Amino acid sequence: QSYSADNAHAKRILKDxxxxxxxIAMxxxxxxxxxxxxxxxxxxxxxxxxxxxxxxxxxxxTKVQIDLDITPIKLPITQAIPCxxxxxxxxxxxxxHAFKGKKRGRIIVSLSKKL
Structure with a gap:
């Protein structure tokens, strides 16, 4: 479907x-x-x-670097999908939205389990 969509907005929605x-599949x-x-x-x-x-x-x-700081956690599928x-x-x-007009960017995501 994304190949047949003519307008950029429709292509973006299909890509999202x-x-x-x-x-979810992963x-x-x-x-x-x-x-x-x-x-x-x-x-x-x-x-x-x-x-x-x-x-x-x-x-x-734009060159974007993604840094993940994820504590080793195992979750049931009912929690893993929303995450x-x-x-x-x-x-x-x-x-x-964050890197418009910029040559570089960085995304940092942290996840830890509260005890």
């Missing part, structure tokens, strides 16, 4: 939707790689998801 679907893939199918390693999931988002969103005029969608929104919105 594709990124959200990819976020968490399911991570879940199926575990032995018990119940928890996802958020650190590994966020690392891989941020790479995919970066490759999709990067523009030649992945949040990361997707944080990174994509940063690319869209």
């Amino acid at each position: 939707s594709q990124m959200r679907v990819n976020s 968490v399911h893939e991570k879940l199926y790689q575990t032995e018990d199918f119940s928890e996802v390693d958020i650190n590994q999931y966020f690392e891989e998801l941020s790479v995919v988002i970066h490759k999709t969103m990067k523009r030649s005029e 992945g969608l949040l990361l997707n929104e944080i990174i994509t919105n940063s690319y869209k």
Whole structure:
């Protein structure tokens, strides 16, 4: 569908939707790689998801660095999916709005578990 969309706005909306679907698909893939199918390693999931988002969103005029500081945490899929969608929104919105007219940018995401 994105190839047939003529206007830039429609292409952007389709790209955003594709990124959200990819976020959900990736968490399911991570879940199926575990032995018990119940928890996802958020650190590994966020690392891989941020790479995919970066490759999709990067523009030649702006060099953006993504730094993740994620405490090793395993979450059930019911919590991992919303966390992945949040990361997707944080990174994509940063690319869209934070670095306009800039040559460089940096996104820092931290996640830790409260005891």
